[in-house]
Amino acid sequence: xxxxxxxxxxxxxxxxxxxxxxxxxxxxxxxxxxxxxxxxxxxxxxxxxxxxxxxxxxxxxxxxxxxxxxxxxxxxxxxxxxxxxxxxxxxxxxxxxxxxxxxxxxxxxxxxxxxxxxxxxxxxxxxxxxxxxxxxxxxxxxxxxxxxxxxxxxxxxxxxxxxxxxxxxxxxxxxxxxxxxxxxxxxxxxxxxxxxxxxxxxxxxxxxxxxxxxxxxxxxxxxxxxxxxxxxxxxxxxxxxxxxxxxxxxxxxxxxxxxxxxxxxxxxxxxxxxxxxxxxxxxxxxxxxxxxxxxxxxxxxxxxxxxxxxxxxxxxxxxxxxxx
Amino acid sequence: xxxxxxxxxxxxxxxxxxxxxxxxxxxxxxxxxxxxxxxxxxxxxxxxxxxxxxxxxxxxxxxxxxxxxxxxxxxxxxxxxxxxxxxxxxxxxxxxxxxxxxxxxxxxxxxxxxxxxxxxxxxxxxxxxxxxxxxxxxxxxxxxxxxxxxxxxxxxxxxxxxxxxxxxxxxxxxxxxxxxxxxxxxxxxxxxxxxxxxxxxxxxxxxxxxxxxxxxxxxxxxxxxxxxxxxxxxxxxxxxxxxxxxxxxxxxxxxxxxxxxxxxxxxxxxxxxxxxxxxxxxxxxxxxxxxxxxxxxxxxxxxxxxxxxxxxxxxxxxxxxxxxxxxxxxxxxxxxxxxxxxxxxxxxxxxxxxxxxxxxxxxxxxxxxxxxxxxxxxxxxxxxxxxxxxxxxxxxxxxxxxxxxxxxxxxxxxxxxxxxxxxxxxxxxxxxxxxxxxxxxxxxxxxxxxxxxxxxx
Numbered sequence: 001x002x003x004x005x006x007x008x009x010x011x012x013x014x015x016x017x018x019x020x021x022x023x024x025x026x027x028x029x030x031x032x033x034x035x036x037x038x039x040x041x042x043x044x045x046x047x048x049x050x051x052x053x054x055x056x057x058x059x060x061x062x063x064x065x066x067x068x069x070x071x072x073x074x075x076x077x078x079x080x081x082x083x084x085x086x087x088x089x090x091x092x093x094x095x096x097x098x099x100x101x102x103x104x105x106x107x108x109x110x111x112x113x114x115x116x117x118x119x120x121x122x123x124x125x126x127x128x129x130x131x132x133x134x135x136x137x138x139x140x141x142x143x144x145x146x147x148x149x150x151x152x153x154x155x156x157x158x159x160x161x162x163x164x165x166x167x168x169x170x171x172x173x174x175x176x177x178x179x180x181x182x183x184x185x186x187x188x189x190x191x192x193x194x195x196x197x198x199x200x201x202x203x204x205x206x207x208x209x210x211x212x213x214x215x216x217x218x219x220x221x222x223x224x225x226x227x228x229x230x231x232x233x234x235x236x237x238x239x240x241x242x243x244x245x246x247x248x249x250x251x252x253x254x255x256x257x258x259x260x261x262x263x264x265x266x267x268x269x270x271x272x273x274x275x276x277x278x279x280x281x282x283x284x285x286x287x288x289x290x291x292x293x294x295x296x297x298x299x300x301x302x303x304x305x306x307x308x309x310x311x312x313x314x315x316x317x318x319x320x321x322x323x324x
Numbered sequence: 325x326x327x328x329x330x331x332x333x334x335x336x337x338x339x340x341x342x343x344x345x346x347x348x349x350x351x352x353x354x355x356x357x358x359x360x361x362x363x364x365x366x367x368x369x370x371x372x373x374x375x376x377x378x379x380x381x382x383x384x385x386x387x388x389x390x391x392x393x394x395x396x397x398x399x400x401x402x403x404x405x406x407x408x409x410x411x412x413x414x415x416x417x418x419x420x421x422x423x424x425x426x427x428x429x430x431x432x433x434x435x436x437x438x439x440x441x442x443x444x445x446x447x448x449x450x451x452x453x454x455x456x457x458x459x460x461x462x463x464x465x466x467x468x469x470x471x472x473x474x475x476x477x478x479x480x481x482x483x484x485x486x487x488x489x490x491x492x493x494x495x496x497x498x499x500x501x502x503x504x505x506x507x508x509x510x511x512x513x514x515x516x517x518x519x520x521x522x523x524x525x526x527x528x529x530x531x532x533x534x535x536x537x538x539x540x541x542x543x544x545x546x547x548x549x550x551x552x553x554x555x556x557x558x559x560x561x562x563x564x565x566x567x568x569x570x571x572x573x574x575x576x577x578x579x580x581x582x583x584x585x586x587x588x589x590x591x592x593x594x595x596x597x598x599x600x601x602x603x604x605x606x607x608x609x610x611x612x613x614x615x616x617x618x619x620x621x622x623x624x625x626x627x628x629x630x631x632x633x634x635x636x637x638x639x640x641x642x643x644x645x646x647x648x649x650x651x652x653x654x655x656x657x658x659x660x661x662x663x664x665x666x667x668x669x670x671x672x673x674x675x676x677x678x679x680x681x682x683x684x685x686x687x688x689x690x691x692x693x694x695x696x697x698x699x700x701x702x703x704x705x706x707x708x709x710x711x712x713x714x715x716x717x718x719x720x721x722x723x724x725x726x727x728x729x730x731x732x733x734x735x736x737x738x739x740x741x742x743x744x745x746x747x748x749x750x751x752x753x754x755x756x757x758x759x760x761x762x763x764x765x766x767x768x769x770x771x772x773x774x775x776x777x778x779x780x781x
Contacts, residue, residue, distance in 0.1 A: 067458070068437070093774070094774075094778075183545065184755050184759030185759065270747070272755055284744065287428070289744045291741070
């Protein structure tokens, strides 16, 4: 604060000194906003516009019958929402099932990614020979193009030709029959594992950056007070990482919950029931059945849910940090 | 505090992103493809007599992927398009669209009104596409310009839209399902003729199945393949997935029986490798058959692909898919869906006459011979069958199936919903059977009832 107080008058002086030569103040205030206009217009056009269209579509019976003249699609009122949210109906039940699967998936991915990222970040915090190489290796799954890496998992998960079964069955003889990895009950753990493999490097990256900002003196003081490694992590690292973790959790939650590319690449457009994630589910219900109204309604419900969870999360965590 | 603001902003952005992406994706592809024909002179009066009447006009044509690659298709089509230009002076710009994109592209073009002039569609989409009203109906006047409807095979022409309405697109490549069998393996197992009934089929299949060999390959993870088989089996049972009014009737006992029969190939008869439950690429089962891993496969005319996989021509046998020994009440002697590709004209094309001339050209005897020979499909017009290439025993089998025992998939607007809903349910059944669970008739009935409840039309 001290710095800004002293800096402000200086700036004022220069401003007043050049005031005669410069155009009036009003224009200078306008300029930043004018510069922002293209960005705001583009944001409205590219981001907000389609979103609003999505919300509007959710109130119409937009099927293939009205695609050519979609302006004449009949209004649906809340019909699409009723279909999506009626858990006794077939579509609602399927959506609820998909929602539960997605929630479990998100919690698992989030938990393990954070745990792995945290562990790896703490272990590579101190400098050692080859640390840069280790860190690069850790980051590799995140850096690979998502399609290329996930399709590789698809090959590895094939029942007869995949390397997973080759190792488990042919080499280690742990199973008598070859298990399936891409259909049936195993598809869910497979999906979770692949996503964790892809996601944890990001957690690692962010936590590593957060660790850099924790001063060494705190660890030295803790050591002097007789704190062991675990105590240091609990008393020094975790509290100081709290703001970083807060952001990390929100980002990971939203990424994972909305994940489309991973299940689509791994399973194609017919995911197994056990691994029916919600983004893909909505895509299937709306695009492949040409029923865009219901699909949009589902998207809006999903949006509201995510807004609610994120909102509550941010309010709760902010209040806690304000109290602290 | 600052971090939490960043968190809020990031969170908002991420929350909003998928919705925006979801709703914009349908229009984004339209933007990139919205380059309709722009060159060309004033639209000339459509005097059908003068071949050069539409000289100088340019058509945009979206072709489907029929060859071994998109480049291969372009190489096959380009000489023919050059011929067309020499005859009429009309330039055709072809773009080969992969199957995974084609329907989305057609839908986007429909929504935006900006699209190609002429387009290939899968014939099962006909009724759905017809319902959008985006295509030029081939009424009597339009039919007259492309040579009349009598030139087409009746079977192929039945899969061009809702019954009683003018076709929304006309057939150019026709296909049908047959039972491919390995003659050598049949002979080795002491089987002299391909099975004609399902009882014979099961008996033969059990003979052929050993500890290391499976009788039949199925594309169990593929919605499309599953649904085509379910349709055919349901017809034999006297079932129907839609009633005359176009209302969904998925959960009838006949449909349940048909799907049960299909799942039971793997589940009860154990003549299919459980691994087939995850075959979804659309080539896995065929490859198994071609390489001798299995002795039979239900497939559309595929001699070209079989040769590519290295199968000996002399070993390839084709027969119609079996029928029940005693037909159930109301059962129809259907052994295939009418498969194939149709050619449609967008209603808002600026060059309708030129577009119809192009359709006429593509369905002419010469072009039908050349293109279907190259792609391994069957001509959709009668006169092209005079070519010796279409008189081999295997091709004759397919021609007879198409003429006598093939039925079009339900010609209703909700057809694509049917394929998705029931196809997905069947894929799940195959996965259950593959992973050792038992699929009961009751479970099939419940899944079909749930699928039926989701059909909106």
